[in-house]
Amino acid sequence: MGAGFVVIFWAIILTPIGFIGGLLLSYVAIPIYYRLFGIAEEKRRIIGFKKFGLSVLFTIVFVPSMCGLGIYLMERDVDNYWESQGAWDFWRMPLEEPYELVMIDTMDQVGISKWKDGSYIVYGIQKYEKRGQLVLGYYERKPFNPDEKGWFLFDCATGKAEEYESEQALEKISAKRGFSPPIQMKTISENWSLYWNNPNRRRK
Structure with missing residues (x-):
């Protein structure tokens, strides 16, 4: 979905709401x-x-005003690496500059990409945990490659990702990198809530 589609969707939803509001005002x-x-x-x-x-x-008056407000709220932090939550048809979370987590249309899976780059380093991530510069998790490349699945370790300091066939192999390597067990991976939506609801999250 692009920006135009989202605005049209808003307008369709807001029109009856605005008209009902107008009727309540008038009558x-x-x-x-x-x-x-x-x-x-008289x-x-x-x-x-x-x-x-x-x-x-x-x-x-109501419909374009609300659409304008929505556009403003969508775009106000779009160029702020630490504060932008995404816009229109995608969501995002910062990792460590210049890397980020990007979700398109859904929070079922996420990809790691470079800020403002658009190309994925790791994609199809279903769950993950981040500690310091390291991010590890589980991926499934569905729906395009449903049989392609495994575990990964991404280092924000180097920008390099490593993939493993088993969780045991991931745990063994990550422990050597300072990612001590137990590993506590969470879903994308859980990580999203934990990050953006954290008042002490990094802001610059």
Whole structure:
């Protein structure tokens, strides 16, 4: 999904919400206002068909305003390595500069790539754990290569990834690199929540 598709999707969702909000404003809020302040009927400006027109006008203003706010929130940190959570159809988490974790459309799997590069070093990651400069985990290259699966160790200091056929082999090598057992890998969504909800996460 691209930016245009996302904005159109927002507009489709927001249009009925905006129209309902306009109806509530026209047929509920404004009459209550008139009664509370004792405004005589002959002085009431928004009556009859004007109420429906106001609902339409409210929708016309509400939808692009909310879409604009969404675009701003999406784009405001897009160039900030440590603060950007992604935009539009992808999510991301920083590892150690210049490497990051990138998810496209779903959090079922993630790939390690270089910041602003776009090419993957390791992809299809289902679960992982990061300690210091080291990231290790399990990958499945589905749906394109469902039989291609294994374990990996990525070093943010060198940018090099190593792949292993078994978890035992991974544990043996990682222990030699200072990644002492037990290994506690978590899913992508679990790691996402732990990272972005951590008030002490690195910010620059």
